[in-house]
Structure formats: structure tokens, C-alpha cells
Amino acid sequence: MLKIECPWCGERDQEEFQYGGEAHIVRPERPDTLTDEQWADYLFNRANTKGVHAEQWCHGAGCRRWFNVLRDTVSYVIVAVYRPGENPPGGGE
Amino acid sequence: MSTARRLQRGGLIDRSRRIRFSFNGKDYFGHPGDTLASALLAQGVRIFGRSFKYHRPRGIVGAGAEEPNALVQVGEGGFSTPNLKATQVELYEGLTARTVNGWPNLAFDIGAINNRLSRLLPAGFYYKTFMWPRSAWMRYERHIRRAAGLGHAPSLPDPDHYDKRHAHFDVFIAGGGPTGLTAALGAARAGARVLLVDEQTQLGGSLLFSPVLIGGRTGIEWIAELEAELRSFPEVTILSRSTVTGYYDHNFLVVNQRRTDHVGPGQAEPRLTRERLWRVRAKQVVIATGAIERPLVFDANDTPGVMLGSAVSTYIRRYAVSPGRSGAVFTNNDSGYQSALDMASAGMEVRAIVDVRKRPGADVLAAVSTYDIPIYQGYAVPSVQSGLQGLKRIEIAKLSPCGEDIVSHKGLVDCQVLAISGGWSPAVHLHSQSGGRPRYDALKACFVPGRPVQAERSAGACAGSFTLTACLREGADAGISAAAQSGWPGGYVDIPAVEESVQAPLQPFWEVPAGALSGNGVKKFLDFQNDTTASDIRLAAREGYRSIEHVKRYTALGFGTDQGKLGNINGLAILAKTLGKSPGEVGTTTFRPNYTPVTFGTVAGRTLGEQLFDPVRKTAIHAWHVRRGASFENVGQWKRPWFYPRDGEDMHAAVNRECLATRNGVGVLDASTLGKIDIRGPDAARFLNLLYTNNWDNLQPGRCRYGFMLGEDGMVMDDGVTTCLAPGHFLMTTTTGGAAAVLTWMERWLQTEWPDLKVYLTSVTDQWSVMSVAGPCARTVLQRVGCDLDLGGDAFPFMSMQVGQVAGIPARISRISFSGELAFEISVEANQGLALWETIMVAGRDYDITPYGTESMHVLRAEKGYVIVGQDTDGSVTPMDLGMDWIVSKKKDFIGKRSLSRSDTERPNRKQLVGLKTQDPSRVLPEGAQLVNSRQEAQPVPMIGHVSSSYFSANLGRSIALALVKGGLSRMGGTIYAHLMDGSVVPATICEPVFFDPENQRGKS
């Protein structure tokens, strides 16, 4: 069971959180202007990263806030947590 | 039974006290300190069970968690526990135990016929033979499972309590042997908060049966000294009779503490729970789980009397039991010689030491030289012979120089016990569970821990260090460094001097070649519990299996309750040899939690029953429904009245009556369970526009609107009526089951995608009691109840909401209807709900007001063709598929809109919602029935759709159904066929899904 640091509440057990998949997927401004392929890319295609992965978590049994986590999908080590709208530490995205 | 096998002196048992117990219905006794296994061995019991597949008689092999054979069901009634290992069961007065495997009894066993047919039962036999055709498996399964045994789940409620404890420690130490003890001392002296977990009754591990002196003291004395010091630290916790069952991510470890099993049912302090599950976060972990001795693989190596050398020593030294009158040793390493010494010192006649090595260690040779024991160097035991009481004699044969072949038959030696040692397997289970990958050490011929992935280190025998000196040193180092890395430097341990022999290297030896007595159908067993043999592994390789994970599943190697603690290593080495690889290239199977089985009671802990397992939600009116004799339906966690049967009514009769009463008079439904979300803020309408498919800009205060919510994939996710209470203030209703998910969905969009929107969400589901008064007499009844509003159709139109008083109670009243009837939905504060409901029931008495449940609600809405999300939709249905294009705005964007114009969502032949009328109006189709185009078609028959809702409508006097049918909207009037499970074919006519009052005159009236 992961130990996750909620940016607002601090370290808690994983069972308080819900997983939300890959982070930084921005909903297109004008979906109606996209081709089927472009829309499908937003809707379905994910990086499936092996290594450090930016992902969303929700502290559902706590403050109910969503935030971002950088987690290594091999070792499960959590590299960083940061709030929505913030860039991942160490640049990127 | 005699106690002939109990030694007069020595051991860690209390001979002054007797404990009576029964085994398979016979009475025995033992002493405090005994296990069930040691007490039975002391009284001459040799056969403990029958094997899983061939039902061969089996005896004790080990002395701890690795024991594969002696599985017992302990205790009676609700206390009973199946599949305990007799080697781990402590005796208590009155204990009853039964063999789990061996129906109908140990002596005569029907399954033993499998033994004679064994050539017909190779690996994969059950898959190959019984799994197809399926009907055959169903016929055999019961008998096979019964013959296979493995205990019975107790059928009575468990009278005991179990609990869980959450804890945090600086240093977590798994294993209380010599390594774990010095680790604990090093960490404790540094000041760290330490948890030391040990599986056994008392600390000490291998020292409990070792003759080695530590700093001039016996092992027992040294343990006592160390334990006393450890207990003097307030920050040190010691758990005995506790197993580290799992090592999970981020140094989360689970410990199963057995608190009262050793005193028996009803004997413990009442405040004690029977078992406790510790859920521990540790900053640093020291794994000191020791090593498990490895059997040697030869013909009939499963014969009762063939035991691990360490087990023989344990029974002699710790339990003061000599397992037989005469013995022999078969080994490939020095540790077998200790078993010979222990047997000799116990007065057993040791008739041979058979060592596959040409050069045993000089120290051990010197040690056994004081006894007159024939030593065969460069020899093996290719087979053994048994009598009724197990092992009778062993065959000794000379090996070729490389050990691959038998050169000559040496002869037979009579003995009752054969102590075997194929070397030691480090218990790398926890390291592997933590994410580490064990690597093969060719020199030591074993898997040792690889690079740590988490904050853990292995020390001592579980790291491949097999001398006591190394264990003490590595333990101390590990404990000191673990403490330092968790913030507590300065630990220290003085390692005492140990006098132990210098070890000569072992000679890897995975399988003994066939001898003079072999070849008559007997087998070389790898996994005793599953009867997996060396030839099964070779067969799997011949049939194309390469990965050890696949071979494991095909042959069942390591699948038993012992999880292959003994045999897996031999199996993978034989596979490696067959494939021409090294054991390191084949690798181990994954070690998964749990290390040993955990009872369901422990897993459940306190979270039992309605209150704590899965909380039950009841509406404020629940007590009334119960008094009225309602049958309830579970909807999520809610209990909803399903129907209200009157005397003698079945469900069908009750639902027909409720539906007729609502259409012809007045009915009332408790609708409190629908999800309710209060939405406020200047951007609330903008947000609703994004969530719902239709337009919300123009909804005025006091007006209600029905909406569909889609996933971004365009599929219907939830629906409900949302009311504008005031500018920038809405009340959304959701489906009963979808409430929490919808709130989470809305929060997510607001927080992650549109944080600029000023919208605030509050769940108010539980704050309101909601009742729907529906039917032609609804208005009259509500007027009789007393309402300060003009309820007339002009003053209070359909799809509007007003705030007023009902029976003097402040209420929100909405004219919305899911039944299609004139209906008023009244919401009051939850604590007023029951009072208002009762008032309405009294006021409606003259109109025969009828409470109706969810079943009638479903029938009434189906008559109107209203869908239920999750019943008539399944996550693959768009609003267009439901024929509800009118609810989808063309102008604005909303979640899921773009997906509605994808090529797949626009294609013509999608499944679409239609009504079905069976041609025999009395025939009600089962929900889920598959629909096809004709009575008889060539297989495979194309599936055209399925029935999603189906009822008998009392109002229409016929059956009605909703169905999702390919291209259904263009097939009105056509015929379709439902193929049912009983083989019958029911024709039905496709029709519009609205069966009743299509103009909705009644709802608007």
C-alpha cells in the first residue's frame, strides 16, 4: 500500500485516495474542430509510461481534492506531489 | 500408545504436566512445549495424512511452516480451523485434531486407487481429462474435491473476535533467530523504535535445536539474556507467535499475531482477541527469516520416516522425541552430520551417513568419528522401501565421479528414519515480496536476495550466510545501520565467540539417478502436498513449457498451503537441467503474500455485520416500511422498499395491485434515496451546461429540467431532474447508485479542468426526505393533507417547484413524475419525513392511498418508456441510441459531445432502444434474454440485441419489455425472437418504447 502525501493533508495511506490516471491531459478548447483521430488521442491514448509517471490522485476520504503525483511505475517510488495547475518539479510538461 | 519415543532427558518441554488431546478420534497426551506433531511422534504415530493426488501415506517431513504433509483440522464447531500444520499447533488441554486429507480414513483410503493408476495421472491430468466437456467436469468435480480433502470450513458462526492494529516503527525486524536478535539489540541500543516479529512460541529460531555454545553459554541461556535486555527498552515491541505474512509497497508490512490459539477455545482472557492483524509502516526493515532445509529427490522420498535433517534434530533436541529406533543420513553438505550426532546422542542406532560428496568437512568427520557410524562418501540413496509403519530400509549406491549416474549397487540398510539434507534455501520470500529479485548464487547453490528496492536489508541465513558467527555479525550490522538510517545512530553489539565447525562446501545435487530398486512405478516427489514429481517437470518441458511460472501452473508445483517452501527449488533446478539452463536463468516463481495462510476472521477483524462491514443506509421513513411488512431491495448501500405484500400476496400480486392503485387512485413512493447535490455559485448554470447534454442557461427559478450526463466518450452516465432554486443556486438529483460517483466526477472537472468556474458543491442526499405522491387523486390528497399553495395546474404547472408548507412542515414541492401520473414530489427536512409520510397516509385513506416500492416504480416507468441508467444502458449507449436526440443541444459544447459524432457513434446499425410486445401477451421475457432474427438460423447465430427491462403490466393487461436492438428504431412493427435458456423461442413485435399515455396527458394534468 502506497504512502501518499496529500499537498493539503500530508502523508496518508493509499486507501484514502482514488487514482485518476495520467495527469496533464488538457481538454481541447474546441472539440468540434478536431478530427476523429485527434479527439481519440485525447480520449483514449495514454503514454503508459514505464518509469516516472505524472498522474492524478484524489484524496477522496480526506479533503476530496485532486492533485498530481510523480510516481515511478516500476519501483512505485513517489518522486513528488504537486497541486493542480502547477508544473511538475524539475521542469517538463 | 506407548511413549517409547519420548527421551528421558533434555528438550524444552515440561514433563511434570500432561496435556490430553485427541487425534482422529484417539486419545493422546503431550507436555507443555510440545506441538501436535512432536506429541504424536513421541507416541509412535508415523502416518499423518494422505497425499493430494495419489493418496500415498505421508508422515512428518519438517518441524515448522515448511511442513507439507501433516495438515490438520483443529477444534470443533465455530472454533474449528482447517489446514493447520501439526508442526505449528501448540497443545492445549482437550485439543481435538483430525487429518484433513484421507477420506474415509487413513488406513483405508479410496483415493489410494489413484496411486496404482498413477501412470494415468500425469501433470495436467485434471485439465486434460475433466475440464472438457464441461458437463463431465461438473459430474466429477464433487468427488475429486472430496477425495482431495484439505479440510472443511466451519459451518457455525465464529464465536471469537479478531482485531487490527496500525503501527509505525523505525526498525521492523522479521525473524527472532540469532540474526534477528542481534539486529534488535543493535537497533534498540541506538534508541530506535523497534518491532521484532517471530513466528514461533519462543524466540531463538535455530538456536532452539542447536548445540553450539555462544560465549560459553547455551543457546537457550543466551536467548534469555538478550530477550531480557530487549524487553527493558520501552520502545521495543516483541511479537511471538506472529508471522510477517506480507511485505507491500512503501515499507508497509502485515503481521498476523496468533493471540489465544495456544490456550484453546474459551480459555483465554475474555478481553483478548483470537488473532490480530498488524498493519505496520516501517522506516527500515531487517529481514532475518533464516533458511529452509531442502529435501533430496529420489524414488519414494515421500515415505513416512524420511525427514529433513533439521527436523530430526529439532524433534530430538527441542522436543525430546526420537523419531525412530534406527536412522540414517543422506546429505550433500555438512549439516547432515549434526543430525547423525543428534540421533546418536538420543540413543538411536545410526546405521549410515550417505554423502554425495567425496570430501565432507574435516570437522564434521571428526565429530562423528566418536560414534561407530559407517560413512559412504560419493554415494547416494536412490530409493527406499516401506512397510505398514513407513520407512523400512534404504538403498545405497555408488555415484559416478560427476554424480550423474549410479555406478554400482552397494546394498540395503534397515532403518526407520532417514534424515535428508539437500542444502539450505534462504527464505527470500519477504525480499521478493518487497519488489526485490532474488539472484542465484552458484557457489552456495541457492537463491539469495538481490538489490533492495525498498528500505530493507536481509541478514544471516536468509541472505545466504549459514554460519552462526556470520548470522550474529550480519544481524548486528543490519540492526545498527537500519537504526542509523531511521535517525538513530550509535547502536552497538559485542559479538560473542562461537565454537562452530569449519564448513566444507556443499555439492549441488538435485535428483538421484535411478537405482536397483527403482523403476517399478514409484516416484521422486518434489512437492509433497500436490504430488508433483520430477517426471512431471520433465513432461511439462517436453510438452513445450519453458517458463517456471507456466510449469508451476501446469504441474501445481508450489500450489499447496505450504507454497512450495520445500520443493520449488528442486523443481526449478530439474527444469533448468532439462532445458539445458542454469537455475539462475530459469529463476524463481514470484513469492506472493501471504507467507502462510491467514484466517478469514483475521482479515475481517472488527469490520463485520451491517454496521461495520458495509454500512446500511436507511431512509427516515424506513421504520414505517418495516412495520408495513415491506420486502426490501438493496440499491448500493440503501435499503429500498421493493414491494409491500398484503396477506397472502406474492410479489406479482402485490406489484399488480400497487401499479393499478397508482394509475387509478393514488400511490406514494419513498424517493429519499435519490442523490441530491446542492450547486451554488455565479457559474453554476455554465457548469451545468458543460455537464448536461441540454441547455441550462434559460432555466428560471422554480423550474425543473430533466438532464442526461455523458462520459467524455459520449455514453450515458447518469440522469436526473435538476431544479433552479434561485439565480446561481440549483438542486441536482442523481440516480440512487450513482450519487457518489457523480459528485466525484463534478468535483474533478471543477478542480482539474475548470478551476476558474465559481461553483460550490454540497451533497445533501441525507438531509432531505422525499416522497412522491402520484396518481389521479394526488392533488386531492395533498389538499387534504393541507398545503398553503395553489396546487392547480395553472398555478403549479408540470416541471415546476414551489416552496410552501405541507401539514405545517416547510417543504419543497415539485411537479415531476417518473410514473407518468400527476405527481407531487415533496421534500422536507429528513427528521420531519416520517411524520409527513404518516400524515399523508392518514389523509389518503379515503382514496385507498397505496405505498409502492421500487418494483412498481420500475413497471410504471417502463410503461412510459422512461429508461433507468444502468439497466437500460450499460456504458455503451448514447442518447441517440435511446431515441432521445431532443435532449442533445446542437449549439453548445458539453462533456461527451464530440464523441457523438465519431464514426462509431454515428453508424446506422447501433443498438437502439425499442419496446417489445411478446406475441403471447401473457409471456414475460426474462431480462437479459438474447434476441435474434429468426427461429432457426445457422450457427453462429448473429446476436441482434437483448432485453433490458421486462414486466407484466397490470394496467395494460399484458407483458411489456424494453430492449436494445441493432437498428431497432427502423424496425418498428417487425418481429424478433428471444432465445431462452430452456431452449424455447419467444417471438415478439418491435414497437415504440412508450406503452402508455404517449402524449403524457396524465403527468401534465
Ligand SMILES: [Zn+2]
Ligand atoms: Zn487531503
